[in-house]
Amino acid sequence: MRIALFITCFNDTLFPDTGKAVVSLLERLGHTVEFPQAQACCGQMHFNTGYRPETLPMVRRFADVFEQGEYDAVVAPSGSCVGMVRDYHRVVAEQYGDSALVERVEAVTPKVYELSELLVDVLGVTDVGAHFPHRVTYHPTCHSLRMLRVGDRPLQLLRAVRGIDLVELPAADSCCGFGGTFALKNADTSNAMLADKMRAVLDTRADVLTAGDNSCLMHIGGGLNRLRTGVGTRHLAEILASTEGTTGR
Numbered sequence: 709m710r711i712a713l714f715i716t717c718f719n720d721t722l723f724p725d726t727g728k729a730v731v732s733l734l735e736r737l738g739h740t741v742e743f744p745q746a747q748a749c750c751g752q753m754h755f756n757t758g759y760r761p762e763t764l765p766m767v768r769r770f771a772d773v774f775e776q777g778e779y780d781a782v783v784a785p786s787g788s789c790v791g792m793v794r795d796y797h798r799v800v801a802e803q804y805g806d807s808a809l810v811e812r813v814e815a816v817t818p819k820v821y822e823l824s825e826l827l828v829d830v831l832g833v834t835d836v837g838a839h840f841p842h843r844v845t846y847h848p849t850c851h852s853l854r855m856l857r858v859g860d861r862p863l864q865l866l867r868a869v870r871g872i873d874l875v876e877l878p879a880a881d882s883c884c885g886f887g888g889t890f891a892l893k894n895a896d897t898s899n900a901m902l903a904d905k906m907r908a909v910l911d912t913r914a915d916v917l918t919a920g921d922n923s924c925l926m927h928i929g930g931g932l933n934r935l936r937t938g939v940g941t942r943h944l945a946e947i948l949a950s951t952e953g954t955t956g957r
Contacts (some may be wrong), residue, residue, distance in 0.1 A: 711734055711779060711781050711826075713727060713730055713782075717748070726922060726945050729882060729946040730785050736949075746774075747769070748773075751766035751792065753888060760803070763901055767800045770816070779819065781820075782816075784822060785823050787849050790821065793917045797817055800868055813913075816949075825856065825943065828864060828949075838869040839870040839952040840869050845874070845877045845917055846880070847880065847905070848882050848919070850887075852921065883901055886923055887914075891927060902928065905928055907936075910939070916941065917941050918944050928941065936938065
């Protein structure tokens with residue numbers, strides 16, 4: 709398949725290794741991955757904070773970039789941003805754009821997938837040849853769980869990883885408290901939610917916490933690091949891209 713990588717601005721700015729891992733993984737599986745350099749923000753931050761008309765140029769840019777390449781699929785290592793594209797780009801186009809943009813959005817967005825969706829549903833693979841000999845627990849992020857409904861797809865992929873000791877996270881479906889600007893505007897509530905999530909992670913005695921969104925991993929990992937717990941964080945893509953000899957934390 710010919711696949712476009714939508715890196716998302718969060719990963720591009722703070723976690724570029726995640727994007728590299730997606731490319732490495734998909735190329736190992738025999739697919740062609742391209743990175744359209746004209747891509748920009750999906751507009752989620754603007755949309756969620758009330759700047760909805762200002763989101764329109766980003767919706768247009770997304771359609772411009774990802775319709776031009778005639779890609780078989782567009783993949784992003786972020787359930788949050790994929791949720792924005794699939795659920796709300798059409799809303800913005802209808803409210804502030806025009807009928808032509810709505811049609812373009814409707815043509816592009818069905819090709820956009822979160823990584824685990826692409827692997828399991830489109831490529832039909834759960835064993836990607838990964839090797840990661842660590843005790844790992846998985847946090848299902850809110851957008852992937854509630855908007856995309858990825859279900860157990862990430863867990864299917866993780867269970868097939870060689871050497872992994874995968875342990876269930878207690879109260880896994882509870883929010884970590886990040887929520888983008890929520891963590892800034894409601895810091896006390898966010899920190900209380902974070903404390904509950906960290907307690908659950910520590911109860912698993914895992915060495916590594918993984919998830920499909922680096923935003924949540926940054927939030928939880930920051931708390932774990934401040935407490936000097938020794939628990940690391942690793943995006944799902946990076947675990948799946950790991951092979952024997954490249955699995956160090």
